[in-house]
Amino acid sequence: MNQSALDPHGPVARTILDLGWVLFSVTVVVYVLVLAGLAWALLRQRRESDRTPAADRRFTSIVAALTGVTTLTLVGLVAVSEVSGRALAVPHAIRPVAVDVVGHQWWWEFRYRDENDPSKLVTSPNELHIPVGVPIVMRAMSQDVIHSFWVPNLTGKRDLIPGQVTTTWMQADTAGIYRGQCAEFCGPSHAKMAFLVVAEPVDKFQSWIQHQREPAGVPTTAPAAQGRDLFLSRQCTLCHAIQGTPAGARLGPDLTHVGSRMTIAAGTLANERDPLDAWVENAPSIKPGVRMPPHMLESSEREAVVAYLRSLQ
Amino acid sequence: MTDEALHRQLADTWYNPAGLVGRLSIVDHKVIARRYIVTAFTFFSIAGVLAALMRLQLAFPDNHFLTADQYNQFFTVHGTAMMFLFAVPVMEAMGVYLVPIMIGTRAIAFPRLNAYSYYVYLFGGVMLFTALFVNSGPDVGWFSYVPLAGPDFGPGKRPDFWAQLITFTEVAGLAVAVELAATILKTRAPGMTVSRIPLFVWAMLVMAFMVIFAMPSVVLSSTFLLLDRLVGTQFYNPAEGGDALLWQHLFWFFGHPEVYIIFVPALGMVSSIIATFTGRPIFGYPAMVSSLVATGFIGFGLWVHHMFATGLPQLGLTYFTAASMIISIPSGVQIFCWIVSLWRGQPRYATPLLFVLGFVAIFVLGGLTGVTLASTPFDLQVHDTYYVVAHFHYVLLGGAVFPLIGGVYFWFPKMTGRMLDERLGKWNFWIFFIGFNTTFFPQHLLGLHGMPRRVYTYPASSGWGTLNLISTAGAMLLAMGGLLLLFNVLRSVRRGAVAPADPWGGEGLEWTVPSPPPAYNFLHVPVVEGRSGNWDRRGNEAPPVVTGIKADCREVLITTVTAAEADHKTIYPDPSIWPFLCSVVTSAFFIGSIFTPWALPVAIPPLAITLIGWFWPKRSDRSTQCDLANNRLEPLRGEA
Numbered sequence: 001m002n003q004s005a006l007d008p009h010g011p012v013a014r015t016i017l018d019l020g021w022v023l024f025s026v027t028v029v030v031y032v033l034v035l036a037g038l039a040w041a042l043l044r045q046r047r048e049s050d051r052t053p054a055a056d057r058r059f060t061s062i063v064a065a066l067t068g069v070t071t072l073t074l075v076g077l078v079a080v081s082e083v084s085g086r087a088l089a090v091p092h093a094i095r096p097v098a099v100d101v102v103g104h105q106w107w108w109e110f111r112y113r114d115e116n117d118p119s120k121l122v123t124s125p126n127e128l129h130i131p132v133g134v135p136i137v138m139r140a141m142s143q144d145v146i147h148s149f150w151v152p153n154l155t156g157k158r159d160l161i162p163g164q165v166t167t168t169w170m171q172a173d174t175a176g177i178y179r180g181q182c183a184e185f186c187g188p189s190h191a192k193m194a195f196l197v198v199a200e201p202v203d204k205f206q207s208w209i210q211h212q213r214e215p216a217g218v219p220t221t222a223p224a225a226q227g228r229d230l231f232l233s234r235q236c237t238l239c240h241a242i243q244g245t246p247a248g249a250r251l252g253p254d255l256t257h258v259g260s261r262m263t264i265a266a267g268t269l270a271n272e273r274d275p276l277d278a279w280v281e282n283a284p285s286i287k288p289g290v291r292m293p294p295h296m297l298e299s300s301e302r303e304a305v306v307a308y309l310r311s312l313q
Numbered sequence: 314m315t316d317e318a319l320h321r322q323l324a325d326t327w328y329n330p331a332g333l334v335g336r337l338s339i340v341d342h343k344v345i346a347r348r349y350i351v352t353a354f355t356f357f358s359i360a361g362v363l364a365a366l367m368r369l370q371l372a373f374p375d376n377h378f379l380t381a382d383q384y385n386q387f388f389t390v391h392g393t394a395m396m397f398l399f400a401v402p403v404m405e406a407m408g409v410y411l412v413p414i415m416i417g418t419r420a421i422a423f424p425r426l427n428a429y430s431y432y433v434y435l436f437g438g439v440m441l442f443t444a445l446f447v448n449s450g451p452d453v454g455w456f457s458y459v460p461l462a463g464p465d466f467g468p469g470k471r472p473d474f475w476a477q478l479i480t481f482t483e484v485a486g487l488a489v490a491v492e493l494a495a496t497i498l499k500t501r502a503p504g505m506t507v508s509r510i511p512l513f514v515w516a517m518l519v520m521a522f523m524v525i526f527a528m529p530s531v532v533l534s535s536t537f538l539l540l541d542r543l544v545g546t547q548f549y550n551p552a553e554g555g556d557a558l559l560w561q562h563l564f565w566f567f568g569h570p571e572v573y574i575i576f577v578p579a580l581g582m583v584s585s586i587i588a589t590f591t592g593r594p595i596f597g598y599p600a601m602v603s604s605l606v607a608t609g610f611i612g613f614g615l616w617v618h619h620m621f622a623t624g625l626p627q628l629g630l631t632y633f634t635a636a637s638m639i640i641s642i643p644s645g646v647q648i649f650c651w652i653v654s655l656w657r658g659q660p661r662y663a664t665p666l667l668f669v670l671g672f673v674a675i676f677v678l679g680g681l682t683g684v685t686l687a688s689t690p691f692d693l694q695v696h697d698t699y700y701v702v703a704h705f706h707y708v709l710l711g712g713a714v715f716p717l718i719g720g721v722y723f724w725f726p727k728m729t730g731r732m733l734d735e736r737l738g739k740w741n742f743w744i745f746f747i748g749f750n751t752t753f754f755p756q757h758l759l760g761l762h763g764m765p766r767r768v769y770t771y772p773a774s775s776g777w778g779t780l781n782l783i784s785t786a787g788a789m790l791l792a793m794g795g796l797l798l799l800f801n802v803l804r805s806v807r808r809g810a811v812a813p814a815d816p817w818g819g820e821g822l823e824w825t826v827p828s829p830p831p832a833y834n835f836l837h838v839p840v841v842e843g844r845s846g847n848w849d850r851r852g853n854e855a856p857p858v859v860t861g862i863k864a865d866c867r868e869v870l871i872t873t874v875t876a877a878e879a880d881h882k883t884i885y886p887d888p889s890i891w892p893f894l895c896s897v898v899t900s901a902f903f904i905g906s907i908f909t910p911w912a913l914p915v916a917i918p919p920l921a922i923t924l925i926g927w928f929w930p931k932r933s934d935r936s937t938q939c940d941l942a943n944n945r946l947e948p949l950r951g952e953a
Contacts, residue, residue: 001774003763005694016690023691027681034648034677038670041656050657059596059657063649070645074638074684081688082631088690089627105466140624145461146557148622148697152763156693157622161558162460163551166624183622183697183765185454187461188381191768288381 003179005152009199010171012088012155019084026073090169096137097130103147103160105186106193106287107253107266112209122212125253126195126266128180131205135171148184151197157183172199179267188289194267215244216256216312227308230301235293242312252292259312265290277306314864320836322864327419327833330888338888340424341832342409345431347728349406352431353399356438358795360394363387365792368752372785374773384769385452386471390445392455393475396571397482398438400713401524404578405489407720408517410728412493414823414830415511417502417839417846419869420885422495423488425892425927430488432896437481440904444474451475454767456568457538459549459560464542473542473907479535480903483528490524493517500869501877502822503859504841509877511821511844512588512595515602516581519609520574526613527570534563544910558623565616573612575709577605579716580647583669586719587651588820590666591658594845597650604643611640621692630689637687641680648677663817664738668719671746672711679707682757697767700760706753718745718798725805726812730829733809737801745794751787755780815847822846838862838870841877895923 008014049055100111110128114120130136140149142160150157155170172178182193200208219225231237232247239252247255258264261271265287269275279286280302282294297305314322329339339345367387370379379387413421421427444450451471453462462472497518501510510518537548538560547553549560584595595601617625617633651673660666682704686692695701718741725733764777771777815824824847826834837858843849850856859879862868867885872878898919905912 001772001776003775005761005763013694016694019688020685020691020694023685023688027684031678031681034652035674037652038655038673041652042660042670044656046659055657056596059653063597063600063646063653066649067642067646071642074641077684077688078631078635078638081634081690084688084690085627085631085634145466146458150765152694156690157696158693159623161623163557164624168624179763181763181765185458185461185697185767187466188385188452191381191770 001179002153002177003181005156007153009174009176009178010154011173012170013151013153015084015087016156019080022080023077026077030073090137090167091135093135093137096135096169098137098139099128099130100139100141101128101149101158101160103142103144103149103182103186105144106182106189106290108149108193108195109143109253110195112212120213122209123254124212124257125261126263127198127261128195129198129200129205129208130172131202132172132175132199134202135169137167137169139165139167141165145186146184147182147186147193149180150183151178151180153178154180154197154199159184172197175199175201177262181267189287192266192268192287194263196262196267198262211260212257216242219308219311221307221311223304223307224311225308227304227306227311230297230305231308235296236305239292255309255312257312259310273306273310276309277302280305280309316836319864320831323833323836324831326865326867327831328888329832334890335888337893338428338890340420340428340886340888340892342413342421342424342427343728343830343832343834345427346406346410349402349409349431349434350728352435352438353403353406356394356398356442357403358799359442360391360399361792361795363391363394365788367391368785368788370769371771371781373782374771374775374778376770379769381769382452385767386445386448386450388767389451389454389475390441393451393478394438394441395709396455396575397478398434398441400575400709401482401486401571402434402489403717404520404575404713405486405493405524407582407717407724408493408520408578409489411724411823412496412514412517413500414727414826414834415514415821415846416497416500416505417822417835417841418496418500419834419838420867421492422500423492425886425889426488427492429892429896429899430485430492432893433481433488433899434485436896436900437478437485437903440481440900441474441478444471449474451478456564457560459538459541459557462538463549464545465550467542470907473539476535476539476542477903477907479531481900483532483535484899486524487528490521490528494521494525497521498874499871501872502839502841503870503872503877503879504857505872505877507875507877508598509841509844510602511581511846512584512598512601512605513578513581513821515605516577516579516584519605520577523570523574523577523609523612527567527574530563531567534560534567537563539906543906558620561620561623562616565619566613569616569619570612572705572709573608575713577608579672579713580605582716582720582723583651583672585819585821586665586669586716586723587654587658588845589723589817590661590663590669591654592661592818593654593658594820594848595650596653596657597646598844600646601650604646607643608640611636611643615640618687618692621689622696627689634687634689638684641684644680648673663722664733664735664742665719665723665817667739667742668715668722671742672715672719675707675711675715675746675749679704679711683708695760697765698760699756699764699766702766703753703756703760706749706756710749710753715745721798721802723817724823725802726816727823727828727830729806729809730812731805731807731809732812732816733805734801737797741794741797741801744790744797748787748790748792748794752784752791753787755784755787759784820845820848825850889927891923891927895920895927898923 008017098113102109108126110124112122140158140160142162147160148157154172158168176199178197180195180197219228237247239249241248241254243256264271264276265279283290283292284294329341370376370384409421449471451474453467453472457475460466497514540546541548547555549555549557551557588595614636618637722733722738759777759780812828814827840857862870868882869885871880871883873880902912902916
């Protein structure tokens with residue numbers, strides 16, 4: 001699982017890690033020196049001359065000098081930190097990819113806006129696809145409580161705060177799948193509010209987003225068709241949307257292409273038949289506090305709905 | 314009058330009543346402080362058990378030992394109790410016990426307020442843990458961020474219990490801070506000029522002022538929260554023009570100084586212990602005092618470093634980065650002075666000094682990770698991860714609890730008249746030290762490997778399992794260390810060696826009075842001639858004392874703020890049940906207002922009655938001679 005600040009795959013995380021190594025080196029040296037000083041103070045041979053005023057004057061100079069060195073070191077660290085901070089400012093790239101990151105209890109909504117054509121809006125819950133080598137400029141916001149967006153391999157945290165919109169960015173330099181997780185306590189299932197960042201070559205990203213803009217496919221098998229009818233006639237449509245069908249609610253994640261995603265339940269379960277079945281049967285037993293009610297469908301009905309959802313590629 | 318007769322008369326004047334009502338009426342600062350300390354350590358133990366349960370849950374990935382709901386209540390109550398019910402009160406309590414006997418006075422200022430503050434604190438703690446035991450414990454973190462803690466997302470009464478606990482501890486904490494500040498500024502023994510105040514007392518003074526300036530901010534924020542929840546105000550609701558970040562600014566403007574409120578008294582304990590166990594005063598007194606005071610000021614300029622990820626402007630963040638780094642300068646100065654003190658003295662490795670040396674090793678590491686956290690970009694990666702959990706346990710457990718336990722070993726003989734067992738003490742230290750580092754060091758690495766805080770579980774694929782298991786094993790060792798301390802205390806209270814007045818060859822005035830001290834503290838109020846109250850009197854057959862303070866009433870000498878010259882005398886109140894009754898009414902009001910705003914009007918009449926009873930002027934037989942008009946100063950013998 002890729003979720004480590006020590007393994008950067010983009011300029012933001014790399015700048016921070018480089019800074020981290022500077023901080024680490026300085027602090028290790030200071031720590032070793034302080035403990036060595038302490039050990040020396042305890043273990044040395046005592047002498048009569050230690051108790052003279054001259055000795056105290058010498059100590060005063062030593063403490064003053066050490067304080068001076070400490071101050072200079074800290075000034076240096078503030079400067080290094082400031083230089084790194086400036087390097088993290090949002091870049092003025094010609095054509096960045098713009099994404100809105102919206103936090104919900106306990107899932108993520110990534111909205112890709114098209115500046116020229118609002119109808120081309122794409123919503124991808126819990127899976128953020130990005131092209132490699134292109135800055136991603138993100139507007140951070142929240143629908144309910146405070147969450148924090150964090151992909152350790154790519155970038156540090158940005159809080160998603162209700163009533164505020166802030167801008168941040170990141171970029172992946174190597175293709176890969178990176179895991180992110182909410183970093184601000186947001187209620188019972190805070191621990192299970194994860195997402196995946198899929199960094200892929202630009203052309204692959206373009207075809208992904210093209211595909212996401214299409215409405216849901218029409219079911220081709222009998223169980224899937226039965227599942228669609230159940231989905232549209234039961235409570236599912238109160239919260240979920242599937243483009244190309246009458247289901248258009250926005251309380252829960254958009255399911256138009258749910259079958260194409262790697263995980264369900266915000267990075268909690270693999271997107272396979274059994275976990276999906278368990279999720280539809282009793283979601284709160286898997287993610288405490290989640291709003292999807294349990295036991296809505298008979299097991300045969302559930303099988304059909306799961307078949308339908310899995311067909312939504 | 315002979316010393317024997319004087320003792321009898323003083324003991325009669327400063328009596329501590331017996332019986333149930335009598336015990337609840339006691340205003341002796343030492344008795345109240347002892348209750349405070351025992352209560353605080355009880356809450357510490359419960360909060361520690363919660364921590365152990367959380368560590369068991371996290372020992373393995375996808376564990377089902379605790380549910381999410383239990384875990385969230387536990388981590389909230391653990392943090393809340395450790396900060397508000399243990400760390401601050403226990404530090405204040407050490408001050409309540411020790412400050413009067415360190416500065417040479419008969420009692421703490423405002424003794425009835427002191428008793429009141431204890432009961433309010435006790436009832437607040439009982440309320441919090443009762444709420445937890447009936448499954449209504451707060452579950453939104455000790456920081457209670459809105460809107461999660463607000464009316465829309467925090468249903469039920471759980472966040473209200475948290476907010477009212479804050480009210481309880483604010484009232485108690487502010488009361489004690491005011492007592493300590495008044496005691497230190499106005500009742501020091503003659504001769505204890507500002508440049509002779511013991512470092513421990515300086516630390517307490519800085520802490521008291523920090524409480525006085527920091528607490529109002531959390532009073533405001535928690536009151537806004539209660540109002541939002543109870544009567545529908547919209548302080549924190551962005552949809553109605555409120556602001557979710559307002560909470561964070563108000564909370565951390567208190568919350569960061571809070572860390573120093575806990576840590577500064579511990580620095581005072583370290584200085585006391587190092588001086589005594591090296592046999593020489595701490596090197597660099599002016600630098601030490603300036604550092605404490607500087608910490609008190611700079612501590613108020615760092616709060617935004619808890620909010621680096623909220624998206625505030627870069628220039629503003631740079632200021633807080635710089636301020637957060639600068640605060641390590643005064644800490645560094647103190648570390649340097651202590652090392653010099655150890656260098657030029659003759660260390661005796663008794664248990665208190667071991668805990669202090671452990672403190673240096675742990676605290677310096679915690680301080681250095683603090684420097685890394687001050688850097689905004691670096692913080693963005695480690696903020697709200699286990700790296701931060703490791704950092705603040707290094708500075709709080711290592712920086713405050715290690716000196717505190719050292720202080721317990723150091724002052725236990727003074728408080729109880731019995732020595733703690735030294736052999737058990739050394740075991741206690743090593744188990745604690747190894748357990749602590751095993752628990753918390755791996756958490757730095759967990760944070761860097763991407764493990765966020767406040768998660769009740771984590772997937773096996775994360776690879777965090779091994780380090781978490783090591784951490785849990787360390788926590789069990791730490792718990793054993795705690796049990797060993799408890800065992801040592803319980804055994805020594807009954808069967809420990811009897812302690813003389815000065816078992817360690819201690820530096821301060823507290824070692825000139827018997828162990829445990831009599832209710833009136835000093836038979837003769839001393840006149841101070843230097844910084845080392847006890848050592849300055851060595852070999853002096855008749856050290857200078859103050860005369861002319863009445864023994865047949867609770868008369869206390871008031872001195873000037875800086876020069877500590879005798880100024881006038883005042884009469885301290887007798888024991889009274891009214892502070893206790895007042896605290897009962899106050900507590901009923903606080904708890905009632907969780908449920909209805911009517912608690913306020915209903916509580917006002919009984920509150921007024923108890924306050925009238927409290928302040929009712931009394932002329933008992935005992936106090937007929939005790940008239941404030943009579944406080945003319947008689948000549949002081951032996952003043953320099």
